Amino acid sequence: MGNALLEMRSISKEFPGVKALSDVSLVVNSGEIHAICGENGAGKSTLMKVLSGVHPYGSYSGEIVYQGLPCRFGDIRASEHAGIVIIHQELALIPGMSITENIFLGNEPRRWGRIDWKAANHQALELMRLVGLNEDPDTLVKDIGVGKQQLVEIAKAFAKDVKLLILDEPTAALNENDSRHLLDLLRGFKQRGITSIMISHKLNEVEAIADAITILRDGRTIETIRVAGGDVDEDRIVRGMVGRDLQSRFPEHEPKIGEVFFEVRDWTVRHPISAERLVCKNSSFTVRRGEIVGFAGLMGAGRTELAMSVFGRSYGVHLGGKIFKDGREVEIRSVAEAIRNGLAYVSEDRKAIGLNLLDDVKTSVVAAKLSKITRHGVLDEAAQYHEAEGYRQSLRIKTPTVDEPVTRLSGGNQQKVVLAKWMFTDPDLLILDEPTRGIDVGAKYEIYGIIQRLADEGKGVVLISSELPELIGLCDRIYTVAEGTITGEVARRDADPELLMKRMTSTRSNA
């Protein structure tokens, strides 16, 4: 240890109007796993883009020394040539191509100018073994799960003879099992002398795996912690990231729970394409006024599918089941009807299906209930502005004005815009699907507060989350879901991670 593989010295990078990085330094030793932590917008991704040549030499100031030599990468090919490979959060795979084709995309083994598929398949198998991926190399990437896709990305990196592997939020989309596998894999790489840089929001993972942790805040380096010293704990990282102490990760809250007002009975839905696949099987649940109800389940357990099909049948084909609201059966066949019946669904993927990224803040906020700002068929711009401005203040959405395009906002603030959009519809029941995915600790805390406030107003909240601590910390009652079925119901006082995990992985025992 101690010999630096990579040194980035006083890197500064400016975008028009924004200083993304100022005087950031990073030293990564050979053979270590180096975590980079920071809130969204702290400059982590920008720093990695500078390193990998996405922001070419000349567009930033400062110096990069790699393997003892100063480097000036003009583009991403140059950095890959040097053995620096970055795996982005959004995977760069072509769904309709096979694993082999993806692994060697842009890097195809050639003989006499032709692609040598035999050699490619052979090498692919080798690489897949290396990353612990058991699949036929001819399988199309779209047919394997996210976790395995992540492994394909890593295999792809190895095909390029990687020396420094950069992973941007590698476990954000993975379930616990896949995450664990990935972390084990990184440890294995370390033994082979491969250096990794990992950007992550999951502090428990960082703590478990990193040899060194560099904390960024507002485009500056706060500190680099060498774990060898010993005393690293999440609180210290969090303090560094947010610049203050977070006494508790969850706001204090005294639930005021009323009677059952929303009930789903025997809900059965099949997959939109394959007719024999049931994604929800006889699921029943209830929500009380003022209650936060959690849905725990592994990726692919059918939580999102259940939520979306309840929300105006926006997913799959409805086969059976009834919805009761305030004791009466309601027919909800479309999203418009769902909104009219006081349902709101905040989707797990705000960029893909939650927001129109061309919109500005104010138009996003009112988008799901334009009738509220329409007078005699005409949109009232002043009313729109007032509504949006109100949410900007009450939810503390960080934006100079509500005229700002939503793409200029950080992830956490975008999420607040989505929440505002659905609060604007005056719902009785809010279904929040992974509302804190990919957002930083500080913003999470604020969103927890908003969720509790909504419950206190007498609304019902359904919270779908992959983070068990979040469910346990926030929910009054938790349903566990596995393979499309509700496998258990756990009250707040009984909720602990092991019990939940057991129910989430038990398939037929309770069903």
Place this chain on the structure above:
Amino acid sequence: MSRIRDLQKNLFGGTTSNARQFGMIFTLVAIIVYFQIATNGLTLTSGNLIALTQQYAYISILSIGMLMVIVAGHIDLSVGSVAAFVGIVVAKAIQEYDVPWPAGIVLGLAVGALIGAWQGFWVAYIGVPAFIVTLAGMLLFRGGNQYIGNADTVPVPEGFRTIGAGYLPEVGPATGYNNLTLLLGLLLCAAVIWREWRSRQVRLQMEGAEPAPLWISVLRLVIMLGVIVFATLRFAGGRVGTSFPVSGIILAVLVIAYSFYTRNTAGGRHIYAVGGNARAAELSGVQLRRVNFLVMTNMGVLAALAGMIFVARSAASGPQDGLSWELDAIAAVFIGGAAVSGGLGTVSGSIVGGLVMAVLNNGLQLIGTGSDKVQIIKGLFLLGAVALDVYNKQQGRFSIVASLTRPFRREDPPAPAAPPAPSPTGSLSRK
């Protein structure tokens, strides 16, 4: 904030999509000035302006519908054929079945709506890409035109020709100008002033929002009123018997109505929502299929109207009517700042885009450029305009506006941290 930036931000509305038009208007002015000089003042004569309006009114009407189609994320290749088909149907109905011409117009619009609904059905409810549906429609209705008309021309009566070749009548005292055109100009001035005042009022109601500085409002008013007065006098002061053309009035009414619809109603906003992110729109309660269906249907109606105006202007419907109109309409929309992927664009932008192409075409013809070269120049211009826009967006700036004003933008740089002195980085950057 600097004055230049104020100007750029506020002169043509505060939002970025409006600001995009700034560059196009700038280009339009530049082209007009260039041709005005190159043609020794021929471009801005009454006669030429009137001819220009009549010649391009139907393309602009198409581009309104096309704008909505493109904003929703589709394309319509069939508009020229649909226009021709409706033209021949109406001409035949009037000529051979003695349908009175006003009823003929209604019939034409109905046929257009029917065709639009047909295409909308395939696009919205079956899910066939609009590119394919309208490519099929292009063949279908071109063939239909020639089948019904026996590939022959069919004349239309005098009354019908008004909508394409008519002018406002001469009434009132002899002022040396066409009085109705003057009146129209006056009304327009009043409307512009009222609108400016109104939008300031609305903006002022929004506490926290900075209204445009007063001097900008005044400047904008002065410019717009200047243009209106100039145009009014030109249109009113042409050869006796000519004035602002009827087709121009139809276009103006449509522009106002559709601008209002797309900007200020829920239905209009749904079109943008669908084009911006269809799934997000659907999950916000927008009825995706209905929006797509209506957008295509509307395009059919406007194509029908454009076709009839063209037939009226040329006094007969023929088998070659409407050839490659779709390309002109699509070009106008994209030059006017719409995004190829949908979700962005304005009606007024498309009109300006159409005007740019029209003036370019007209100017080149006036200085005697052959139609071969005119096409080459128009093609390069379209490519250049959109490429510049795309390039600017990639630079993280907003569009042509930014590039035109870039030299002025350096007033208040966020004090750069002095780069570490000896580093060769900053100083040796490419230049």
